[in-house]
Amino acid sequence: MNSSICRNIGVIGLGSMGYGIAVSALQGGHRVWGGDVNPEPAARFRDEGGQPGTPADNAQDLDAVAVVVLNAAQTETVLFGDDGIVARLRPGAVVLACATVPPAFARDMAARCDAVGIHYLDAPISGGSIKAASGQLSIMAAGTPEAFAAARPLLDSIAETVFELGDTAGAGSAMKAVNQLLAGVHIATMAEALTFGMTQGVAPDKFVEVISKCAGTSWMLENRAPHIVAGDYTPHSAVNIWPKDLGIVLDIAKSAQFSAPITATALQQFVAAAGMGHGREDDAAVAKVYARNAGLTLPGEDS
Template structure:
């Protein structure tokens, strides 16, 4: 069916983590019949309680106008689409798949080709903005797709994004830009952790660090967003340490394929690996600062 701002669609939101759940909420709010799927049944029931629909995915797949995939990685994306219980063979011609995981550009192109073989549109649509913006329908989507796929997905994009960057007329360009973004974001968080703990060795307390540096040239969006978590001693995961093992790993794989050296990215990844190795993998990614703190023998707010 054709997309459009006033089109009511039957949508499966597959992957109801912090980002996926918020996107599903935004789809419901926009008036779409939204079916949520996750390995955690409580998340599915919670979405139903908020107005979502319920049905077995295999049963509803032939009637879907769209599937939004907000899963963890390429392996899960591939499993959902073409695995043993994959939905691609069940989707009707003209349906659209909007794939939001951080994946390598070549993988996005391969999924687009598989979708095209059965007459299904594919939008390479990595997302940025965090869980709060996902729930508000104000994400940035770094997308690339054919004009026909964009038309089929227009109502989905309107419901979930504040800004849609259209970066090319085939899959791959969106994922390439997401890799660039994740490289910078992961480095910036690690750099913030290094700077805030370095400041503490010089008598700069974390609250003063945030107050001053956020108004100076050394700031970044990630610093302003994550450093307050350290000040509060609150490491409730909005974006977990383990995410960066995956995303910076993808970035470095892409860099290796391009024969491109990325030493700063590699150094940042080592700090996340160190954090995960000491049991911090499921804490907020601001907890990378704990690695620096422990090495320096200092205590952050909320640290034992």
């Protein structure tokens, strides 16, 4: 969705999701500054129409800044580290915090932003890099009415659906944890089912053709299994994401005295994949754990 209101937007973190958000904001008619510790995507974004300079250098002019980094530690560093952007923003600006983080962390960040007159929207994202680039993300958001109002022009440009989950930060991150539990388990289960099928003579391409039309399908199966069929593990979402995200889920579960054994098992498969050297590959590469253990050869691999 495009907004008719032009705003000054900063996007910090130009990985696959952040870059897509920056592009969608630009296509929505906003002036957008992109920043990343890696200079290459920042330079590429400027070549595609982004503003010169970094979000930090232009913070006083920003209406909103989306922080699309890996985890809580990076989010805190971006916001309140030695060169933190919050201290540079003008009062009334809004931070969209998009990383998967514990709900308690989101509440702490919101309180610290509020203390200096900055709005904070707990706004984890879902949809993958393709939807990020097309402005069709789903955003699980929580924050004050003022935070939502300040963020609305940006949200309209980058999201197809914004779930408004309350006026207290943390609710968005709680919902994202629920989503990540399912998404991570579904990827691991897809890999288990696909390789199990191979032991019974079911070819991976036939697995996708049939199961994607049957009750056993999932969004993750339909999205990730074709990567295995193609033997293409170019990362859209990397294996390394899941030890972090499922680790957050299990930390939350522990604090709630809730047993999550299926999540724990899925986590171990992603840890094993990373240990095999596949951490930077697409998360469908978790199938390589099953294939190795069963002596199977996946598409695109030497037999």
